[in-house]
Amino acid sequence: MRAWRTISIVTALFFLTMTAARPQEIFDAVRAGDAAAVRALLEQSPEALTARDGGGNTPLHIAAATGDVELILVLIEKGAPLELQNARIKTPLHLAAMNDRTEAVVALLRKGAAIEARDDYQRTALILCARERGQAATGRVIIEAGADVNAVDKFGSSALGLAAWRGKQEFVDLLLGHGARLPEAPAERRQLIAEAASHGLTRLFQRLAGWIPELKDAADGVVLLNSAASGGSAEIVSALLAKGCDPARADRFGWTPLHYAARDGRTEAARMLIQRGAPLDARTLMGQTAYNVAREREMAATAALLAERGADTAAIRFPVLEGDFLGQPPPKDQAELFGLGMISSIWGLHSTAVFSPDGNEVYWAPMMAFPGEIYSRGGLQMMKRVDGRWTAPAWASFSGPRGEDDVPFFSADGRRLYFISQRPLPGESQPGSEKIWFTDRTAAGWSDPQPLDPAVNAHPMHWQFSLDSAGNLYFAGQGTDSHGLDDIYLARFSGGAYEPPVNLGAPVNSAAGENSPFIAPDGSYLLFSRQYDIWASFRDAAGTWSEPVRLGPEINSPSIELCPMVTADGKYIFFLSQRDGASHSYWVRADIIEKARPRPPAAEAAGGDYAVTFYSGRDGNKEVYILHPGQKEPVNLTRHPAQDLCPAPSPDGRRIAFLSDRDGNMEIYSMAVDGSDVRRLTTSPDKLGNPEFTPDGDSILFVRDFGERTEIWIMAADGANPRRLTNNAARDERPFMSPDGSKIVFMSNRDGNYEIYTMAPDGSGQTRLTNTPEWEIFPAWSPDGRQIAYSQKFRAGGRMEGMIRVMNTDGSNDRAITAVATRDENAVWSPDGRFILVQSVRDGNFEVYRIDADGGHPVRLTDNPAWDGWAAFVPVQKARQESH
Numbered sequence: 064m065r066a067w068r069t070i071s072i073v074t075a076l077f078f079l080t081m082t083a084a085r086p087q088e089i090f091d092a093v094r095a096g097d098a099a100a101v102r103a104l105l106e107q108s109p110e111a112l113t114a115r116d117g118g119g120n121t122p123l124h125i126a127a128a129t130g131d132v133e134l135i136l137v138l139i140e141k142g143a144p145l146e147l148q149n150a151r152i153k154t155p156l157h158l159a160a161m162n163d164r165t166e167a168v169v170a171l172l173r174k175g176a177a178i179e180a181r182d183d184y185q186r187t188a189l190i191l192c193a194r195e196r197g198q199a200a201t202g203r204v205i206i207e208a209g210a211d212v213n214a215v216d217k218f219g220s221s222a223l224g225l226a227a228w229r230g231k232q233e234f235v236d237l238l239l240g241h242g243a244r245l246p247e248a249p250a251e252r253r254q255l256i257a258e259a260a261s262h263g264l265t266r267l268f269q270r271l272a273g274w275i276p277e278l279k280d281a282a283d284g285v286v287l288l289n290s291a292a293s294g295g296s297a298e299i300v301s302a303l304l305a306k307g308c309d310p311a312r313a314d315r316f317g318w319t320p321l322h323y324a325a326r327d328g329r330t331e332a333a334r335m336l337i338q339r340g341a342p343l344d345a346r347t348l349m350g351q352t353a354y355n356v357a358r359e360r361e362m363a364a365t366a367a368l369l370a371e372r373g374a375d376t377a378a379i380r381f382p383v384l385e386g387d388f389l390g391q392p393p394p395k396d397q398a399e400l401f402g403l404g405m406i407s408s409i410w411g412l413h414s415t416a417v418f419s420p421d422g423n424e425v426y427w428a429p430m431m432a433f434p435g436e437i438y439s440r441g442g443l444q445m446m447k448r449v450d451g452r453w454t455a456p457a458w459a460s461f462s463g464p465r466g467e468d469d470v471p472f473f474s475a476d477g478r479r480l481y482f483i484s485q486r487p488l489p490g491e492s493q494p495g496s497e498k499i500w501f502t503d504r505t506a507a508g509w510s511d512p513q514p515l516d517p518a519v520n521a522h523p524m525h526w527q528f529s530l531d532s533a534g535n536l537y538f539a540g541q542g543t544d545s546h547g548l549d550d551i552y553l554a555r556f557s558g559g560a561y562e563p564p565v566n567l568g569a570p571v572n573s574a575a576g577e578n579s580p581f582i583a584p585d586g587s588y589l590l591f592s593r594q595y596d597i598w599a600s601f602r603d604a605a606g607t608w609s610e611p612v613r614l615g616p617e618i619n620s621p622s623i624e625l626c627p628m629v630t631a632d633g634k635y636i637f638f639l640s641q642r643d644g645a646s647h648s649y650w651v652r653a654d655i656i657e658k659a660r661p662r663p664p665a666a667e668a669a670g671g672d673y674a675v676t677f678y679s680g681r682d683g684n685k686e687v688y689i690l691h692p693g694q695k696e697p698v699n700l701t702r703h704p705a706q707d708l709c710p711a712p713s714p715d716g717r718r719i720a721f722l723s724d725r726d727g728n729m730e731i732y733s734m735a736v737d738g739s740d741v742r743r744l745t746t747s748p749d750k751l752g753n754p755e756f757t758p759d760g761d762s763i764l765f766v767r768d769f770g771e772r773t774e775i776w777i778m779a780a781d782g783a784n785p786r787r788l789t790n791n792a793a794r795d796e797r798p799f800m801s802p803d804g805s806k807i808v809f810m811s812n813r814d815g816n817y818e819i820y821t822m823a824p825d826g827s828g829q830t831r832l833t834n835t836p837e838w839e840i841f842p843a844w845s846p847d848g849r850q851i852a853y854s855q856k857f858r859a860g861g862r863m864e865g866m867i868r869v870m871n872t873d874g875s876n877d878r879a880i881t882a883v884a885t886r887d888e889n890a891v892w893s894p895d896g897r898f899i900l901v902q903s904v905r906d907g908n909f910e911v912y913r914i915d916a917d918g919g920h921p922v923r924l925t926d927n928p929a930w931d932g933w934a935a936f937v938p939v940q941k942a943r944q945e946s947h
Contacts, residue, residue: 089114093125098133105141112143117523118541119150120158127155127171130164135171145176150541152183153191160188160205161195168201172208179210183548185217193222196437199233202226212243219251227255229437230262245270260287260303263296275306285312292320292336295329295434300336310341316404317347325353325369326409327434328362333369343374348404349455350380384453387422388650389446393635397878398618398651401637405446405456407647413441414470414527415639416648419477420631423448426471426480427648431464440466443482461502461509467494470527470626475584478504481515483526488514497524499538516561519554527579527626531586536561539578539591548576551591570610571600579626588656590614590627590636596882597624597638599659612659613905615918616866616879618651621857629653658919673893675900676700676719677911677934678708681927687721689736689937690911690924697925700738709933711754711763712736713780714894716938720744720754720763731765731782736937744782756780757800764798764807775809775826788826800824801844806872808832808842808851819853821872832874839868841889845916846896848872854888855879867901867918880918892916893936900924902932 089111092100101122104111113121123143126134135155139145146154156176159167168188172178179187186194189210192202202222206212215221223243226234246252252274259268275287288308291299300320304310313319321341324333333353337343344352351359354374357366370376384390389402400407406416410429418425424447430439443462447454462468462482469483481501485494499515514520519536528538534556539549542564550572552564566572571589577598581590589600589608596619598611618624622642629636633653640649675690677697685706688697701707705725712719720733726743729750734741745751750768757764761780766773767787773794778785789795793813800807806821814831817838822829833839837857844851851872856865865886870877880899881887887901896916903912903921911925911934925931 087111087114087116089122090116090125093122093131093134094129096129096131096134098137101134101137102141109141112138112141113147115149115543117543119148121147121149121155123147123155124149124153124158127164127167128158128162130159130162130167132166132170135167139174145171145174146180148182150545152181154180154182154188156180156188157182157186157191160197160201161191163192163196163198163201165201165204168204172204178205178208179214181216185215187211187214189222190214190216190220190225193226193231193234193238194220194229197234198231199237202234202237206237206241212238212241224251224255224258227258227262227264227267230258230264231437232262232264232266235264235267239266239270257286257290259294260296260299261290261294263291263294263299265296265298268296268299268302272302275303285309285314288312288320289314289318289323292324292329292332293327295324295327295332297331297335300332304335304339310336310339311345313345313347316409317345317349318409319345319353321345321353322347322351322356323409325357325362325365326360327432328357328360328365330362330365330368333365337368337372343369343372346380348382349408350382352377352379355379379455381455385451388418388635389425389453394651396617396652398620398638398640398649400643401648401650411439411646412639412648413646415626415628415637416650417471417473417628417637418630419473420475421477422631426459428469428471430646438466440464441469442466443468443471459509461512468500469497472527472529472628473631474530475532475631480504480509481528481530482512483524483528484512486512497526499524499528499536516554518561518563522552522554522564524552525549525578527581527628529581529628530556531582532584533586535582535586536564537567537580537582537589538564539580540564542566546572546576547574549578551577551580551589567608571608581627581629583629588660590629590656592625592627595623595625597627597636599656601660609661610906612661612921613882614655614659616882617655618649619882621864629656655919658915658917661920661922673898673936673938675911675913675924675934676710676712676937677902677925677931678710678721679925679927679929679931681929681931687719687738698738700734700736701741702738709752709754710935711756712935712937713756714758714760719937720756722752722754731763733780742781744778745785753797755797755799758802758804764800766796766798775807777824788822788824789829790826795820797841799843801872802846802848808844810840810842810853819851819874832870832872833877843891844872845869845892846894852880852890852892852899854890856888867899867914880916881914887912887914889933891935894938898936900934900936902934 089104123138156171181187189205223238256271288303291303310320321336346352352375354369354376401416406427410431413430414428416425416427426443426445428441428443432439442464443459444456445459446456467484467486472481479501483497484500485497487493498520500512502509502512522540524538524540530536536554539551544566551567553567554564555562575593577591577593579592587602591598597614600611601609620642625639627636627638635650636653637650639646678685678687685708686699687701687707687710688699690697703725705723707721707723709722710719718733722729723732731745731751731754732741732743751765753766755764762777763780764777767776772792773796774787775789775795775798776785776787791813793811795809795811798807798809808821810817811820817840818831819833819839819842820829820831837855840854842851842853850869852869854865855868865888866879867881867887867890868879887903889902891900898913899916901912902909909930909932910923911931913922913924
């Protein structure tokens, strides 16, 4: 038994790959399974009981991960706390569960380990067991100890969904038998049905089958039948064929269900598909038949069946690809998928496409699944331009599908290729933690890979890294000085060697976690991922990094974006995105980086050539303020104990309409731009809202609240002659008149959710412009009358997200100009059309920002813990004449 422990110590460590190169004696003894040595060390140094390695693990974490029950009991006997957390907020129970250490789980639970403790991703022991290496036997122990089978992590994933994703049939059946709930949301149901099909999870599929509609000609049918062919369950394949799935229909990669059955050696599924008319010789976008796929994957029985049935056994017919970047047309204004069917293929990617500086080679790391294996395998694949034509994808000469090589990066001259790998270090036989390796180009090809300087590789690291032209290395990892999750570190290259890595610190690093850095060759900017979007920070002449800026919707989406890499010519950013449902390579023009660069301080006037009015609770109650160019602190215009809000300046900049309850009811008032000459304009039994001057300044649009509904009204600028424009059993709000006075744009929920509408100035001709499942709110005309900006809001990851979008006045050419997670809203153009004001939480609290009309160069105008928003521009010359 002791020999088994010693042999298995290294291979058993799934999560503990961040330990230091020379751990303390207590960790050596624990890893060796030497209980006597552990006791002796603790007698000498009781404090060693809570010692930490590079990943924040205590000796009890190590013993739990390796499943050494004897050592677990020794450490607990000596007083080891059960609930100490490592750098990933994981307890010893978490590590035992995720590494399938059944007896260790039993021992920890008997000693009182907290069964519902959560890690940094809000995963419990049961969720981790289902997601990682844990099997049904360990899951049963945790469930029978009282675990919540329906707990979810921060992404909303449950143990059932994660076990299905991993294809753990016995685990899935266990969870179903203990009351695991099936999802209610249609999108989550579809995902779980796909997982059941792709892994042949028959019982789960049967439970979900009632939700599967008729699939003839449906896009879902293509995905499901392909998944079922891969999963190999004849019962599921038969059920989907009965639902109308077409066995001859190919997906966007050109793969038919027969290709997927061939890929994973599902001979009986292949036989059924052939009987139902699946084409034997259909070719993928890469030119592969099902027979080619079976031979490549060494699925001999399936290849034999295909040959027996008369399949074409000729080699693949790879298409002719010529030109730069595989001949693909460059992206325009938005990111586009790259290398469909070649690089962005049936396999998800763990690195984006990385081109050599001369543009003649491209490398990437796919995530390939193999039947019966929990984790996908990686390795580096490549294509090369030879005599003007690109070769078919193949494994790099120094790599292969072993799952150990990842994220390639070229030196500036293209003579060296760096990559992350877990391959054994020289003199060792077992895989280790992620480390940087390199291979040099020689006359005979790539040299044998070598590990980079130990000064770098001794530090915990994860995933993508990059080097500037001087050889300075930027990577992500965790250390004792990390802010919580991964931080970005710099290892300077000096005198032919690397200095010890240092944490870049704030403002680049934060508690939100930063990873996958790309450093500009000249070191002037840094791209990285934070909160699953791509951000940029810029370095000034003094070497100081700017506050990071989230790049715009040209690159970021509501999904996940990671691993940015800029091409050697500086023209394009390649990156990973899951916006199409899988991790694929996208590219976008790199000029979006400069668009995000902060303006010099001299240009940071509040609103350019305009003052800005807004309301805020910074003085204890809601007041209306004005901020002049060059001023840091706004002036309180209302200075009243009542609630004053929603300022709307007149077109001439001399007066501001606003709401106030200073006389008991929420009414509309106006005041001079300096806060004097306050006049009450309305007297209404109902609450009023959303005042907005018409472009000629003669009238004010507003909203009247009748409780169940709100309607849009208009009155003279002095409050005379109010009249109703809308009369609908819904909420019509936020009216804004076009510059020529011919139309009014507004928001309404009359058709179920908030959409944008327009109407004539008399209320006739009401027309809907948007029609989505999201909320479209707060519309505003551009000063030239050609565009409408609005806010789109939706729920994602358990909270409301939002962005600013712009469309033509007929609803066409609708596009986002800010990123999702900024939660930008309430856009208003400047009178000259150069800028837009928004209220945003992009820095953690609602503040007023000015952005360029295309969404670039965000400038934060307010900085206060209170809510600041509902901003509008005031012409600065007029504001200065009237204010102060």
